[in-house]
Amino acid sequence: MTDLYLGIASLVITAISAAFWMRAIKRLEIPANRGLYIAAWLLAAASGIAALLGTPGWFGGIAAGAGALLSGLLLVTVAIGGQKVGGDVIQVGATIPQFTAIDEHGRLFDSHSLAGRPSLIKFFRGHW
Numbered sequence: 001m002t003d004l005y006l007g008i009a010s011l012v013i014t015a016i017s018a019a020f021w022m023r024a025i026k027r028l029e030i031p032a033n034r035g036l037y038i039a040a041w042l043l044a045a046a047s048g049i050a051a052l053l054g055t056p057g058w059f060g061g062i063a064a065g066a067g068a069l070l071s072g073l074l075l076v077t078v079a080i081g082g083q084k085v086g087g088d089v090i091q092v093g094a095t096i097p098q099f100t101a102i103d104e105h106g107r108l109f110d111s112h113s114l115a116g117r118p119s120l121i122k123f124f125r126g127h128w
Contacts, residue, residue: 003054003064010048010067013040018074034078041078044071094120 017040024030034052048068056064092097096111111121 003051003056004060006047006054007051007056007060007062007064007067009025010044010051010071011063012067013044013047014067014071014074017041018070023076038075038078041071041075044068045075 007078019038021030021037045068048064048071051064052068053059096114098111100108100110114121
């Protein structure tokens, strides 16, 4: 019976922490210190594996497997998703250096075309 509860706990911990993580991603507020998330996912993975090594029953086994798998996936995405920031960071309100890039329509974009107008440029890198 304990393994059943351990499996359910694994899935619940994963679901709650993943919901907070996705909310932070949506708001672009991913914390620099991700220790609490990592600890929750390690706990969920360990609980799921421990439950699977016992006798959780079919329901507990599904919950334990899903919790361990999802928390493991989240741990991998955090491990490979680190974004390096160079020394040439552009501050808000500063003039951007001139660059060219391909826009969402496949056309060449030149930053020089923005000269003299306040603009917001958002560069997105997925966290998965």
